[in-house]
Amino acid sequence: MPVVSNTNPQDRSKRGHFHFGLWLRLHGVDLITMAFMGALGLGIYEAPPAPNRSFPVYFQDGEVVYPQFAYPLRKEIVPIYAAALIAFLVPFFFFTLFQIRRRSLNDWLTTTMGLLKSLITAAVFQVFLKWLIGGLRPHFYAVCQPNVQANTAPSGTGFASLIYDRSVCTGDIDQIDDSLESFPSGHSTAAWAGLFYLALYINAQLKVMSAHNPAYWKMILMFSPLLGATLISGALTIDEFHNWYDVLAGAVIGTCTALVAFRQTFAAIFDFRFNHVLLPRSTSLFRRNPDSGAGIRSLFFTYHVTTEDLPVTREGGWGFGKEAFIGAPGDATVLVNSGQSGFGGGGNELVV
Structure with missing residues (x-):
């Protein structure tokens, strides 16, 4: 395998030329798939609830019977479009801001693509569940306005004729459709898919959890996206648009897609030695990688994912060849030559 030394300060200043056309060929299949998934999710979102x-x-x-579904219909504190915009724009702002130091179009584009993978996957996952499972929103009775009289003999089906379906509803059809698709929460799913991804990114770039004790403000910055996701999710129980379990399910879905999307994009999630290292892509349906090692090395230098791939922070010796790698979990140790504790001192090298 080609080996790139990470101990020469001059190596760190080398910059390859970014080829946008090559980047498109390498990630073209992903872009097409994302467009397809987005269209699929939108189509399912617009479809009426599948089950009766x-x-x-x-x-x-x-x-x-269920007073927890008898709340009045209220105005959303955070509209769904606002939650989606926050989940994308806030992380995108930090990706762009951190480019002041990282200065890599490949890093900027690929990190943003990882965010979109998390958001789109989570959105499609949750709309499928809404469509096929759904559930009653807390304001369902107010929206349904059932044509059933109290203190009269039940006229439904099932035991004691207590059970009805939406045919007894007299309210607005679109509102009824929406009130039958409570599970899981789309707001919560989007918020956690985007903002949890951002929290992982901040942790990786600022080395909040590492072998170095960082400045306290970095911890606060890392937790800020998580606070935002929690506030967006919690607001749904205040305006009575969702039940608590809808919010929890959305948070789990968004967190899972963020974890996977981040790990697909970077070499590790919590291993501070590598969670800032952007994983290279050398082949795709539209780009065959040269078989020679020189070809691989040239491609990686073009995307500057070797010597230049340092985190935003410079605390703890990052960027000066004195990074500390002791006590790290073994998530991405294959990137380091066997028998060596890391790169950044003593002639250690990063294997790419």
């Missing part, structure tokens, strides 16, 4: 969900309204004595 049943629900009770009143007990035989006239008491409402």
